Amino acid sequence: MTDMPLLPLFILLTSLLASPILFALPERAANLRTGINLGVAAIKVALVAWLGWKVSQGVVYDVHFTVLPGLDFKLQADPLALLFVSLSAILWLITTVYSVGYLESGSHRARFFGFFSLCVAATVGVAMAGNLFTFLIFYELLTLATYPLVIHRGSAEALRAGRIYLIYTLAGGLVLLLGTLGLWIVAGTTDFVPGGILADVAAEQRLVAQMLFVVLVGAVGVKAALVPFHAWLPIAMVAPAPVSALLHAVAVVKAGAFGIMRVVYEVFGIETAQAIGMTAPLAALAAITIIYGSLKAITQDDIKKRLAYSTVSQVSYITLGVALASPIAAVGALAHLIHQGLMKITMFMAAGNLAEGLGVKKVSQMNGVGRAMPGTMLAFTAAALAMIGLPPLAGFVSKWYLAQGGLDTGAVWVVALLLGSSLLNAIYFLPMLYRAWFRDGTETEAVPARRRIGWMLAAPPITTALMVLAVGGFANAPFSPLEWTRFVVAIEYQE
Template sequence: MNNIAIIIPILFPFILAIIMATMDLGEKKRNVFVSIGVILNFIFLVTIFYIFGKSRVHLIKINGFLDIYFKIDKLSIVFSLLVAILWIFTTFYAMEYMKHEGKERRFYTFFLATLGVTMGIAFSGNLITLYAFYEFLTLSTFPLVIHADSKEALKSGKKYLIYSFVGATLVLLGMVLLFSVTNDTTFNAHGILPALTGDNKGLYLVSYVAMFLGFGVKAALVPFHSWLPAAMVAPTPVSALLHAVAVVKSGIFAILRMSYFIFGAEIIRDLHVNIFLSILIVLSILMGSFLALHQENLKKRLAYSTISQLGYILLGIVLLNEDAFVGSLLHLINHAVIKIVLFFCVGAIMYTTGKTNISQIRGIGKQMPITMGCFAIASISLIGIPPTNGFVSKWYLAQGGLTSGKMIFPAILLLSALLTALYLLPIITEAFFKKGDDIIVKDAPIKMLIPIVLITVIVVLLGLFPNMVIPFIQEIASDVL
């Protein structure tokens, strides 16, 4: 059903961003404005899903290639709801945290614009629309990355731009090659490509690899990963969104769309390209974990952890079977909520104590019990200890590896889980079981604690009651495989 209303959750955050940029609101008015805005956007989103269901609209159509097209399907529902929910929590967290970062007006302007861009990615109905918003994402998040305006921030921002634009160039190359065969880039379950032949095999192969690597830049795929740890110079609310939904998960989402809704699993199997890509993915899983072990800075340790965990999701995509797909999409959700808790907790430590390194947080667990308790729960979940949500998604990924007949993949997941324990548990040990200095520190402010605790509750519930989301994900898997 054609319905222009589906662009409301995309357009509304941009309107909010323009108002924020043009009106000089005081702190209280600004906080009320932003919080009501993101909550209203969530309400618009849910209302549109409920009333209109699977809607679509061609906003601007010049020809078969230049077609700005939005549609709602099950995958877009999952991703957009994840984005909208975590944005609300981040908004309330940022109200307190950004007090010591300053330049709140600029921050919230691009913060709201990025929400609209990410919604545009979620609702994209074809590859060109996804590509356009993918480029806008770089432009809207760049000011957030360089928020501090320090020499280090500007250097990290420059690196982020270079990596992002190189990735976008690869995507554009793949798109042009693809369109020369299909004259269409619309997303459809099972893909849109004609059958594989000797004439088009090489073109398909180059197109798929170019787009996978191009989108893989934002998904921090090794060797295109180094921009992500560098971007940790950004304020913690930005870091949390970069790792949870806004950037790296947009890269993952784009790879999901391109793989299953343009090429289709059958074509990818026949190309045998997943064998080559799985090598890079395994490198991401292991290298991210090993590098995390050597990071003393809390945010950088979590950044390298993200590189590893994104590898889990990418592995589920290229294994091309139902269990792996379910595990991949489930881990996209689980990792988002786990990692945002971890970053919020680290941000709370930095905000309250000014400490950024692991060796500096000895004994802090007794002084900040709620913050570090939530950190411990999220860490155990990321390791994948039963019955946490991390265990559930990794179980499906391991099943997917066994279904594909490759025992090495479950073994790699187990090794990575061990490495995850080795780089997260020492943080908990330092906080709770080692004697610190005698300086009295209070727990984080209530505005920061409430989002931390509530998302931690979501983490626990997703582990205890995974069937809240698994049946819906299984429906998506059966649609595309």
């Protein structure tokens, strides 16, 4: 059945090869650039769909070649990889549409889309990496490709943000290099295997395994914005809105969270991670991050900063679900990988529309924006309510499974944590909605409308908002993310 054994490689190459072409296009060839962008994004979605079909048919993909003796560059398409690849491929297509609209009159578009494409290639590589060594390669590539996007505006503030981003993520990458080397020396392989590869090591050298856990999870935790490595994320919000969407929903933060999954499930194995006593501290760290991010979000007036702190908080739901070491919580974690992506990308695109269309960048300026931009704000509202956890929206589904998992493992505090966090979500989101819909727009009049929002800006957030509704409402339908998630968890827990 493997009529196309290199399919994972092709999925990687679509955007990797598009990148140099996009770099080389002259600035004024806007239509051609848009065509290539959308074409490649659509091809990628199609290829991923094909891959998903094949994998669900039981086809196993394994692309590898030797880089150093015993050490392979390896791509695989396991169900976990597929979950992330589908997310990034679909959201990339939507973000590309949005970016084309957003940057219509901007400068340096050739460069922007070149790096944009590279960034998605790196994300796909992170998703399909078959061992930690390959993961490391793409993890670093992701850093390099996003840096120019973060500083795209070229202002002093953007440069500062870029520098901080680079320091955090490259330091994280360096620690990951150290961890990968450590794993290679200790275990003699860096392959991702369900159930982990460190059971023997952990039994004999508990301390070594513990140190390795701290190093590896710490390293990927930088991109996952775990406290105390989160500081770069709120600062990086100076980037243009599509880049924020990319950072928060499609690529960077997700790569970190995904890395935590790979490390805990397939390097250590959930049982081993539990046996060396590292899951409880990780859960505690995730809990701290959840509360801390929410508290910080409340105090932010800048919309994108508030959303950024909200991401810090929300992404740690994923970490929490992993660390609870319960299959039910794991379902919640994996589902949240998808759900959070959809919700947050909606909100960032909506925030970008507010800034572009009305010049509104602060929560205090949001009075009456609902009437001015109903479509955008409806999408934002749906995402915000989902984030708070209103049933039956996407956020509710994740939180439900996480709470179930908490109860399942006897960690009742998780329920309290989730309730508290939902309350905090409500505290920082509801005032935004209230201002948007129920206050008159007197204050916004000071800022003249900048430009009309075209369909390329208006449609993407509405699309993703509909997806938020769908993944919540049809959570139990076959082929829903949740169903796929159950399938993945069954593999990781080796049931």
